[in-house]
Amino acid sequence: MVQVPQARPRRVDLVFARPRPAESIAIALAEAAFGYRYAAVGESWSCTAAVAAPNPEVAVLDAIAAVxxxxxxxxxxxxxxxxSCGSPLWRYAGQISEAASDWWIGRPDHADRSLMAAAVARVHNAIPEQSVPLPSPRAVDGGRVTVASDGSVRQRHAGFGWLASSGDYGLAGYRSSSRRVGSQPVLVAELRAIGAAVCALPRHHLTVLSDSQLAIAMVNRWKRGEPAMPADYPAEEPDREHCLHAARRRIYVERDRIELRWVHGHPGDPLNEGADGLARLGSRYRRGDADLDEDEYHxxxxxxxxxxxxxFRRVTSVPA
Known part of the structure; x- marks a missing residue:
């Protein structure tokens, strides 16, 4: 019996794809008058620059985009x-890395100590900026909103509130002392209200109504890029939340969408009266008034x- 020749498949060498090697880059931040300076240090190169960002997390992402x-x-x-470990960036680091195809973010480990030390040294030795750069672009496409803000200080307890024409609102209470807020607690409460409204209503052109001329003057200084703060307000420290430092940076970055307008205190303007009521409610709840449990507070x-x-909507819709 003759054996029939069988075709043999061609030999193919299989080579599995390997991911391209990744370069580790350390990024260190330092606060600047308008935002942050950063240093990015890799294995064979480094750079320093500045970004107009409202908080460290945005500054890091802006620095990564520039690199x-x-x-x-x-x-x-x-x-x-x-x-810090408490930074909100770490909660979203996985999602951010999935969205980016060629980079990811991680915490430094033992092998990164020299890179991180070099980045920290470089950012602190960088020459301070001589001029204020243009802010990072921020989309503003949500329409115009009028918002009133107010603060309330009751000895050791304070509160702030804001109310928008859209019906959005916010309030909070906190412990007030010279060590925590300096020697102008009322001004601090007013500024915290404005900062909270700006943060809670992104992508809108805001007309902010305030009965505090001091707060309006301070926010206008922030819009010009000045590192001004109320008297004796504590300096920003790592791993500590100082609301006004973050508010100052954010207001500078988003200054083009913020207009400030002074109004008389308690003139019967609905938004102003509503913001005042929210601020007083916040300070009362922080003080622990007996008639305000959490459900009643909300x-x-x-x-x-x-x-x-x-x-407010009813009054403003009536023709003059």
Whole structure:
């Protein structure tokens, strides 16, 4: 029996794809008058620059975008940053890395100590900026909103509130002392209200109504890029939240969408009266008034906001 020849498949050498090696880059931040300076240090190169960012997390992402824009598209990067463990960036680091194809963010480990030390040294030795750079672009496409802000100080307890024509609102209470807020607690409460409104209403052109001429003057200084603060307000420290430092940076970055307008205190303007009611409610709740449990606190806040915002819309819709 003759054996029939069988075709043999061609031998193919299989080579599995390997990910391109990633370069580790350490990023260190330092606060500047208008935002942050940063230093990015890799294994064979480094750079320093400044970004107009409202908080460290945005500054890190702006720095990463600048580094990636200046490098080859074929490169891959592993960025390590010295943000605190409590930074909100770490909650979203996985999602951010999934959205980016060529880089990711991580906490520095033992092998990154020399890179991080070099980045920290470089950012602190950088020459201070001589001029204020243009802010990072921020989209503003949500329409115009009028918002009133107010603060309330009751000895050791303070509160602030804001109320928008859209019906959005916010309030909070906190412990007030010279060590925590300096020697102008009323001004601090007013500024915290304005900062909270700006943060809570992004992408809108805001007309902010305030009955505090001192607060309006301070915010206008922030819009010009000045590092001004109320008297004796504590300096920003790592791993500590100082609301006005973050508010100052954010207001500078987003200054083009913020207009300030002074109004007489308690003139019967619905938004101003509503913001005052929210601020006093916040300070009362922080003080621990017996008639304000958590449910009642939220119920009253929602009622104040709904009633005064509706009255504002009614009044402003009536022809003069």
């Amino acid at each position: 990636c824009a200046g490098r080859s598209e074929s490169e891959r990067f592993r960025f390590v940053v010295n943000l 119920r009253r806040a929602a009622g104040i906001a709904q009633a005064f915002a509706a009255e």
